[in-house]
Amino acid sequence: MSSAATAQTLDKNGQEIKAVGFKRFGFDSEVALDVLRSLYLRPHYAPATTEPKDAAIKADSEEDKFSLFQSKSIYYPETHSISYTTLSRFPPVKLLPPSERKRILVTGGAGFVGSHLVDRLMILGHEVTVIDNFFTGSKTTVSHWIGHPNFEMVRHDVVEPFMIECDQIYHLACPASPPHYQFNAVKTIKTSFMGTLNMLGLAKRVKARFLITSTSEVYGDPEVHPQPEDYWGHVNPIGPRACYDEGKRVAETLTYGFQRQDGVDVRVARIFNTYGPRMNPADGRVVSNFIVQALKGEDMTVYGDGKQTRSFQYIHDLVDGLIALMNSGESRPVNIGNGDEFTIGEFAELVREIVEKVQDEDGVKRERRVNIIYKPMPTDDPQKRRPDTTRAKETLDWQPRWTVRMGLEEMVRYYKAKMEEGSL
Ligand SMILES: O=C(O)[C@H]1O[C@H](OP(=O)(O)OP(=O)(O)OC[C@H]2O[C@@H](n3ccc(=O)[nH]c3=O)[C@H](O)[C@@H]2O)[C@H](O)[C@@H](O)[C@@H]1O
Numbered sequence: 001m002s003s004a005a006t007a008q009t010l011d012k013n014g015q016e017i018k019a020v021g022f023k024r025f026g027f028d029s030e031v032a033l034d035v036l037r038s039l040y041l042r043p044h045y046a047p048a049t050t051e052p053k054d055a056a057i058k059a060d061s062e063e064d065k066f067s068l069f070q071s072k073s074i075y076y077p078e079t080h081s082i083s084y085t086t087l088s089r090f091p092p093v094k095l096l097p098p099s100e101r102k103r104i105l106v107t108g109g110a111g112f113v114g115s116h117l118v119d120r121l122m123i124l125g126h127e128v129t130v131i132d133n134f135f136t137g138s139k140t141t142v143s144h145w146i147g148h149p150n151f152e153m154v155r156h157d158v159v160e161p162f163m164i165e166c167d168q169i170y171h172l173a174c175p176a177s178p179p180h181y182q183f184n185a186v187k188t189i190k191t192s193f194m195g196t197l198n199m200l201g202l203a204k205r206v207k208a209r210f211l212i213t214s215t216s217e218v219y220g221d222p223e224v225h226p227q228p229e230d231y232w233g234h235v236n237p238i239g240p241r242a243c244y245d246e247g248k249r250v251a252e253t254l255t256y257g258f259q260r261q262d263g264v265d266v267r268v269a270r271i272f273n274t275y276g277p278r279m280n281p282a283d284g285r286v287v288s289n290f291i292v293q294a295l296k297g298e299d300m301t302v303y304g305d306g307k308q309t310r311s312f313q314y315i316h317d318l319v320d321g322l323i324a325l326m327n328s329g330e331s332r333p334v335n336i337g338n339g340d341e342f343t344i345g346e347f348a349e350l351v352r353e354i355v356e357k358v359q360d361e362d363g364v365k366r367e368r369r370v371n372i373i374y375k376p377m378p379t380d381d382p383q384k385r386r387p388d389t390t391r392a393k394e395t396l397d398w399q400p401r402w403t404v405r406m407g408l409e410e411m412v413r414y415y416k417a418k419m420e421e422g423s424l
Contacts, residue, residue: 020320024396028124033316039070041414069144073421086146087144090145093124103166104128105168108158109130110141111176112276113271113318114172120323121323126150129154130152131162163202168209169209169210171199175244178244193247196250196251196255203264211266211269214269215270216387220234222384226339229391240378255268267330267334270334273337275313275315276315276407286310291408294352295412295416300351300372303377309386310341310347314402317401324398325398337387338400352369
């Protein structure tokens with residue numbers, strides 16, 4: 001077994017990360033990292049720390065203890081079939097007094113970002129309702145909460161109105177990876193426009209605070225570097241990415257329209273490239289592609305000459321930023337991203353090195369070192385991207401803590417365990 005279970009996760013200042021989140025703006029979002037890990041990493045990488053008190057259900061082994069809080073899928077290669085398990089016991093959640101317990105709606109809550117946000121809000125003791133149409137999201141990302149009294153999941157497409165009493169709305173629903181959002185461009189822009197209109201209408205009606213996850217893509221192929229929030233962007237309105245970029249731009253316009261006209265309490269997060277466990281391996285984005293390719297021993301595909309840049313943020317930093325923004329008084333757009341910028345060529349080499357490190361720790365023999373190969377550049381692919389996060393630092397007191405290396409190591413372990421189970 002790997003030594004990774006005991007490996008330390010160090011932040012950008014070399015301090016160990018034991019918990020994520022913080023108490024800020026009257027909202028406590030702090031959760032022990034091992035508790036979160038017990039919801040997505042397998043036992044040999046992250047033993048669960050929470051011991052059940054009841055002797056009758058006390059687990060015999062690390063493996064049993066761990067599986068108390070995580071649903072599993074077991075793959076049977078002979079019949080190419082899969083068996084899903086459900087939990088008989090839920091991860092412990094905080095007992096909040098009713099005055100502090102919020103009713104929170106998360107649209108797109110079964111997606112990659114949504115599921116991590118849901119984990120955090122649930123552990124913190126809030127009542128969470130997820131709506132998702134499962135186009136890119138999956139029930140497996142939140143299956144460990146299904147049946148919990150504080151949790152509800154509804155199959156619903158945000159292009160149709162939805163009614164619920166709630167205090168806060170995190171509006172995440174929209175396909176976000178270029179191959180997915182270009183698959184049905186009309187549906188993507190419809191989701192951004194109609195979905196945001198419906199959720200803003202709901203926020204207005206029930207007087208909920210509304211947060212939309214916008215994107216760095218509103219800056220298009222930027223002529224200003226790094227990108228501050230007051231940069232208006234450089235977007236091709238008729239190109240293949242426009243359904244997403246312009247969709248999110250109009251969603252922001254709607255959001256501020258409801259604020260000005262109807263007094264809706266709004267928050268706008270512009271999220272920069274984010275990665276982490278539960279990213280769909282077939283997502284098509286660069287981090288999942290590179291890790292899966294390297295783990296499978298396949299060539300890693302760099303598009304173009306690999307000189308374009310991106311700045312990668314780990315999922316836990318993003319969730320910290322989203323929760324801080326939601327509970328703050330900042331209603332202007334806020335960039336949430338990590339300023340560590342890489343060329344895609346450099347990034348391919350870093351991912352390859354980290355995959356090899358994790359394989360070596362686990363005693364995996366490689367047949368060969370994977371190659372990095374070059375493929376045509378997609379149309380309108382932005383040449384550079386790095387967030388200016390001064391506003392988030394000043395108004396939210398938020399800064400990313402995870403190094404790209406630390407986040408990548410964890411994500412590699414997550415995908416590797418999935419591959420060993422046969423579910424990837
Ligand atoms: O996160 C963001 O800020 C936004 O950017 C992403 O778009 P993009 O930056 O193009 O993300 P990727 O598809 O991961 O591509 C990053 C870079 O890697 C390249 N790439 C991608 C995949 C691959 O296999 N190889 C490769 O070289 C792409 O051409 C691009 O230059 C997503 O579209 C959005 O969800 C998101 O809002």
